Amino acid sequence: MSAAKLSERLATLQYLTRPSAGKRTGRNIGVHANVATDLEAVHVPIPVKMADYRRVAAPPRLIVDRFELRRWQPAQPDFADPASVRTFYAAAEAFVCAAVGAARVHVFDHTLRTSGVSSLNAADGASAAGAVLRVHGDYTADSAPTRLAQLAAAGAITVEPAPSRFAFVNVWRSVDQQQPVLSHPLALCRPRSIDYARDTWSYHMHFEDRVGRNLAIEAKAGHEWGYYPRMTADEALLFFAFDSSAADGDVGVVHTAFDDPAIDGAGVPRRSVELRTVALWD
Template identity: 35%
Template sequence: MSVQTAHRPATSTPGLSTRASIAAIEATLTFITPSDTKPSFHSSALTGGAPRVLFETERHTVPIHDMRPLAGTLSLDREGFELLRRPTAVEDLYDDEAVETRYYAEVEALLKEALGATRVVIFDATRRSDAGPGAPNRDGARGPAGRVHVDYTEKSGPQRLRDLLGEAEAARLAASGARIVQVNAWRPIRGPVERSPLALADASSVRPEDLIATDQVFPNRVGEIYHLAHETGQRWYYAPWMTADEVLLIKGWDSLDDGRARFTPHSAFEQPDAPADAAPRESIEVRTLAIIED
């Protein structure tokens, strides 16, 4: 198994014919159906259970390629995701205190190494499971996210920065030319992942017009995420049978708009070759802002 251990620059990209030849499975993903009005949905925090979706979706079967043969060349700045081997010393990722102290410290160190970040702000951790009502969290149980989406948008990425650091600090960072990257660190709590793995779109294959800004309604505010409309040129990848020693880094927003990947669509999917007695998928994702200052 070849899994990279450090961030690599966006060079030596394999040709599209090479990438197309990587082994793939056929699986179904759920996309948004574009409409003339801005879509919205009520979050789990508002409903107290499953989100209430107020827009149409459609399902498409697509080839999802094994990313492992390409793991050494994947880049947050090109594809928008990376696969790393990084064991954790935290024995129980269901222990909130351990997660918010020791595991957060591990994630902070990882992102400083992977992105050259000078500061990492960790603002959320979510556990997910496809068993029963979902995995426990402080704000309720969560299951896998079943629609192709990006956690932030051109509008909500900067707003999250202002919410976390304040208007003055956000303005200072902008004036200084600092780069801000929103990154999720996604890890199986138990492995290997036998069902409900993540599919990730190669961000370089996603047309901007297919990212559909969607209102996410919370009890006390309205956020915004992207859902993805289907287009045949999109390229999809997954890491088969991920273990608890592996981490996916997923870019949700980048303050730089210079042609590099900025938004990475992703979704859980039903793995067609899952064993009949497959164990539930259990995972934890940590949401961060990586701040890169000269």
């Protein structure tokens, strides 16, 4: 089958709709007193063309498309052991630093995910959250600098000397050493196909101690979606969640987990980790 035919295969993704009058798009996270009552998150299933990025004529590249699949074979950490996690973080920092050419990289947290888990957030780094089946970007143009300042103030990262450029770069990989990813793989949309200024808006996440914002996006026919089927634990997806040097309003790669109609993953939950890093250029 040709690459063109593969890219014509349909998959269903969950897009958010614009908020209704007097409402904001978002959700409250956790049980706390800082509950917002004006948040809503209405999803609609949209069929899209889904490419197999392993077989397209021009595979995505980090420098052009803001994401890329690469080989990465770090030692598998014990996520319940802080010392093991620190070693894993150090390997990830070196991996991202070499890939993007930054002066320094800091991993500031990670999330384990297992498809079928109901909660989308896990605060302790050892328990698993569920797969995020919602088309989204991780930051807005305003929330990324705010998040950088919060991380610096909390001592999670060091921003001195002041960088000339910064980027949030995610590393996504399977942690299943026996099975490839069969359920809820990660799909990514090429930024060139999105009009960020017209078609995106803020998704508000109300935590107990802060309000985060990531990106909601309106469904459009021209979005170029694809994924890497059957990812294994020796592969990693790198993608820019935000880059202060990006032009044309491109604030980061829009992505989502989805049900893959080409693979029967029933009974084999996806087990993955996403590492969140900040890359700094002096």
